[in-house]
Amino acid sequence: MKRVLIAPTLLDAQLAVDTLSSLGIVTHIFNANAAGALGEVPFMQAQPEVWVDDDTQDGHAREALAGLRNAPVRNEKTCPHCGESSPGNFLSCWQCGRALPD
Template identity: 40%
Template structure:
């Protein structure tokens, strides 16, 4: 096993690990509940970690994680309902219309 990265919180660590597993790289979240002892140890040591089961996948996992972190952020106006959509979304949350273009 090899540690891939620290995550800022448990939700992000879980999303990263799930993303890697969906891409065929077995990953686990370690130190998921260590934030409860953050006052007794340095805070950076209480952060959750994403670990790879097979360290041979490290380079590919690092590239996938970098790709996930670099998702584009956009702002566009929905043609269906006029809603302003911000972030990496390609579909309107309000009416379901797809991003133009």
């Protein structure tokens, strides 16, 4: 087993695991429940970690995660009221709260 990612949050770790699983890479998340230990253990020891089962898939997993990290944000909407960009799946502007165009 090899660690391929130290994630800032459990959600980020799960997104990485889902991405790798869709590529057929078997993964595990360690420290999934360690956030409650913050303050008792060092910060870096409480962050979620993504590990791959097969050491030979380490490089492929890292490439996939780098592609995920560098992927452009798609389908952004610009608010006609304040000009702020919001993700395409938002119905209202995160900045001013007004309805976004379809």
